Amino acid sequence: xxxxxxxxxxxxxxxxxxxxxxxxxxxxxxxxxxxxxxxxxxxxxxxxxxxxxxxxxxxxxxxxxxxxxxxxxxxxxxxxxxxxxxxxxxxxxxxxxxxxxxxxxxxxxxxxxxxxxxxxxxxxxxxxxxxxxxxxxxxxxxxxxxxxxxxxxxxxxxxxxxxxxxxxxxxxxxxxxxxxxxxxxxxxxxxxxxxxxxxxxxxxxxxxxxxxxxxxxxxxxxxxxxxxxxxxxxxxxxxxxxxxxxxxxxxxxxxxxxxxxxxxxxxxxxxxxxxxxxxxxxxxxxxxxxxxxxxxxxxxxxxxxxxxxxxxxxxxxxxxxxxxxxxxxxxxxxxxxxxxxxxxxxxxxxxxxxxxxxxxxxxxxxxxxxxxxxxxxxxxxxxxxxxxxxxxxxxxxxxxxxxxxxxxxxxxxxxxxxxxxxxxxxxxxxxxxxxxxxxxxxxxxx
Amino acid sequence: xxxxxxxxxxxxxxxxxxxxxxxxxxxxxxxxxxxxxxxxxxxxxxxxxxxxxxxxxxxxxxxxxxxxxxxxxxxxxxxxxxxxxxxxxxxxxxxxxxxxxxxxxxxxxxxxxxxxxxxxxxxxxxxxxxxxxxxxxxxxxxxxxxxxxxxxxxxxxxxxxxxxxxxxxxxxxxxxxxxxxxxxxxxxxxxxxxxxxxxxxxxxxxxxxxxxxxxxxxxxxxxxxxxxxxxxxxxxxxxxxxxxxxxxxxxxxxxxxxxxxxxxxxxxxxxxxxxxxxxxxxxxxxxxxxxxxxxxxxxxxxxxxxxxxxxxxxxxxxxxxxxxxxxxxxxxxxxxxxxxxxxxxxxxxxxxxxxxxxxxxxxxxxxxxxxxxxxxxxxxxxxxxxxxxxxxxxxxxxxxxxxxxxxxxxxxxxxxxxxxxxxxxxxxxxxxxxxxxxxxxxxxxx
Numbered sequence: 001x002x003x004x005x006x007x008x009x010x011x012x013x014x015x016x017x018x019x020x021x022x023x024x025x026x027x028x029x030x031x032x033x034x035x036x037x038x039x040x041x042x043x044x045x046x047x048x049x050x051x052x053x054x055x056x057x058x059x060x061x062x063x064x065x066x067x068x069x070x071x072x073x074x075x076x077x078x079x080x081x082x083x084x085x086x087x088x089x090x091x092x093x094x095x096x097x098x099x100x101x102x103x104x105x106x107x108x109x110x111x112x113x114x115x116x117x118x119x120x121x122x123x124x125x126x127x128x129x130x131x132x133x134x135x136x137x138x139x140x141x142x143x144x145x146x147x148x149x150x151x152x153x154x155x156x157x158x159x160x161x162x163x164x165x166x167x168x169x170x171x172x173x174x175x176x177x178x179x180x181x182x183x184x185x186x187x188x189x190x191x192x193x194x195x196x197x198x199x200x201x202x203x204x205x206x207x208x209x210x211x212x213x214x215x216x217x218x219x220x221x222x223x224x225x226x227x228x229x230x231x232x233x234x235x236x237x238x239x240x241x242x243x244x245x246x247x248x249x250x251x252x253x254x255x256x257x258x259x260x261x262x263x264x265x266x267x268x269x270x271x272x273x274x275x276x277x278x279x280x281x282x283x284x285x286x287x288x289x290x291x292x293x294x295x296x297x298x299x300x301x302x303x304x305x306x307x308x309x310x311x312x313x314x315x316x317x318x319x320x321x322x323x324x325x326x327x328x329x330x331x332x333x334x335x336x337x338x339x340x341x342x343x344x345x346x347x348x349x350x351x352x353x354x355x356x357x358x359x360x361x362x363x364x365x366x367x368x369x370x371x372x373x374x375x376x377x378x379x380x381x382x383x384x385x386x387x388x389x390x391x392x393x394x395x396x397x398x399x400x401x402x403x404x405x406x407x408x409x410x411x412x413x414x415x416x417x418x419x420x421x422x423x424x425x426x427x428x429x430x431x432x433x434x435x436x437x438x439x440x441x442x443x444x445x446x
Numbered sequence: 447x448x449x450x451x452x453x454x455x456x457x458x459x460x461x462x463x464x465x466x467x468x469x470x471x472x473x474x475x476x477x478x479x480x481x482x483x484x485x486x487x488x489x490x491x492x493x494x495x496x497x498x499x500x501x502x503x504x505x506x507x508x509x510x511x512x513x514x515x516x517x518x519x520x521x522x523x524x525x526x527x528x529x530x531x532x533x534x535x536x537x538x539x540x541x542x543x544x545x546x547x548x549x550x551x552x553x554x555x556x557x558x559x560x561x562x563x564x565x566x567x568x569x570x571x572x573x574x575x576x577x578x579x580x581x582x583x584x585x586x587x588x589x590x591x592x593x594x595x596x597x598x599x600x601x602x603x604x605x606x607x608x609x610x611x612x613x614x615x616x617x618x619x620x621x622x623x624x625x626x627x628x629x630x631x632x633x634x635x636x637x638x639x640x641x642x643x644x645x646x647x648x649x650x651x652x653x654x655x656x657x658x659x660x661x662x663x664x665x666x667x668x669x670x671x672x673x674x675x676x677x678x679x680x681x682x683x684x685x686x687x688x689x690x691x692x693x694x695x696x697x698x699x700x701x702x703x704x705x706x707x708x709x710x711x712x713x714x715x716x717x718x719x720x721x722x723x724x725x726x727x728x729x730x731x732x733x734x735x736x737x738x739x740x741x742x743x744x745x746x747x748x749x750x751x752x753x754x755x756x757x758x759x760x761x762x763x764x765x766x767x768x769x770x771x772x773x774x775x776x777x778x779x780x781x782x783x784x785x786x787x788x789x790x791x792x793x794x795x796x797x798x799x800x801x802x803x804x805x806x807x808x809x810x811x812x813x814x815x816x817x818x819x820x821x822x823x824x825x826x827x828x829x830x831x832x833x834x835x836x837x838x839x840x841x842x843x844x845x846x847x848x849x850x851x852x853x854x855x856x857x858x859x860x861x862x863x864x865x866x867x868x869x870x871x872x873x874x875x876x877x878x879x880x881x882x883x884x885x886x887x888x889x890x891x892x
Contacts, residue, residue, distance in 0.1 A: 167611030199460035
């Protein structure tokens, strides 16, 4: 039997089902509260950006087991009829509070809080984390590229070929757009998310022609509205000169060249030389686009060096979040049946109870966050918002443009020190109320 | 319009379609040869392992555009009627040579060779690389864990929650099984690939009960055939003592405890102490399973220290290939219309022509590889095999067990130096024939 990996509830860890079997046998169905948070930021990062909430709400809304899926589980022989019956009726009926997508956040701050009957709140863990972890990774890395590009608008996600699978490719396009990218190379992202797409030719196109200039002209005739010439297949400066010739030839035929692309070599030196060749050839309006091993560091170094680059194709290092390919995130039980819960494992202890984060600003910049208990009203803006009640969304899905605008406002409000590539710690304080709850919960455990 | 990301041909880079538009306009339909290879091994790696071929052959066999997909492309306004008509009839009709899944390989060695009319061979690039790159990453990382476990059979893939999306989660289960893992936590992997699954309880199960021992007993009653007790929620040694008590209580009721799991703390020290507690409590047959930040280095360190550990849950660092989250792989045009092709870009030059790899062995161990032209017969075993002709598979898909057996033989034949975690270079020589072709191709480019 083939189930759809993107939607099947079988995309989960076996222990979710064995635990459910325990809960169902015991009738443990009281309200549980779980929160997802990041224990520690990666050493190279000063902040993270939330993303992926819409896909989580989709997942929760349609979560159910088909008869075929239940039959498959029955055949494994692992599960009781009682559990299988329970799964046939299984739906997510809980409440969700979350950071809006595009929100900047820091360690220990809840990104999402699930309040639901224990088996439901437990079962959703694997896919919920799978969806949020990846999209947060990607949006956070893309946000750093956006900051490094310092207002230049031409960032394009180029990484599909090396994303970790198809779904990661789609989320890379969406998450980077949320963070401020202009476009993606991913055609499916255009169809699913209406993200602008971009791309023209590979080296193989040039190589398959007998002559580089001929390749340029043929390409332009076939794609007259979308001409970016890749000029580094053999020799970049020679390629730039051919781009000038080609451009004159094409202009006489009513076709404009929009840009040239460099994908190898010393991009600072070459972009300066190419700019000279283009300008001397009367192509001041033709833009320079670069790609190849781009990330926030490479972008910043090129721009700091004065490279006349108008746009960047950012691929593999963005789409695999190369410097930090995973986050130390955890989805932990904070409360069950009205009582706060706590894990004391070495190095992995948690803050118990339902939590909220208040963020203070000074002159439009974030000044510090306070992690406290839900209901303990403090100065600042509460970051977690209710987004789902009794299993139903509280509002229509946000448009990607709205989400991108939230992200832009957040990046604009980052403390100056966090806008830099080098990381600094942002102050996240723990409230008295939360400290007291942890102490009393620890004492109760003896 | 919503298309299935796992199968839609729109999961591609826009430039594949703009190049196709060029080729179709020009009638460039002669035979092209592309090869996928890894330019350079990651600094932490001494070898890579091929994986993912079956999914590539599936992709090539079913590659086609639905009328809805063509309509979507038409609406973008980017494509000529000629291209759209071409896409309606588009199929992959070419030949494929590839390393069998599970084969160990090294830099510059072709992993797959596509021989097909130029537009077809070009178009498949994005998804082909997306599929192979990820599965090679995962199998290669898993192989290192298998080597580090030095014959211990209890390696389990635990990483689904932090894989980069759903498809990566499935491939992590499959690729790690290929490399020698015993099981995965991923239930969907059981349904799709018949991979054994494994898993019992999380900390939240313990925390949601009023008492740790009660949680253990309740779990065992609900899952009598699958009892691994997680003992580190509050205090590992206390947890071990409770496991002993629980085990006695359960044994009287006909239920056996198979293992305990440790997920935090100093796992060497704790596993030794837990082993003592279990043995003293008459539980010599109960196994110790550990998880938490596992990778090949952690496994090797624990076993070198004499930790009495029977199995390892390896999660995030495996499933994100943490030390090397991407490979420097490239899919390059090697020949078109009977003529070898070459890219000269700085630092990214290619070996032209159709290539083959011959591997020499000495006393059952790999001694060195020779990269040469297809047809230049040399000593050793040729690694690339024909797997598809005129768009059709040459044989039935291999079973996962067969593939895992290929992988095991390959790992057994690794030179001793490459079995270690520290990397050493394996000799890959370039044949005279290939050197001559590169020179002559470069000369022809002038």
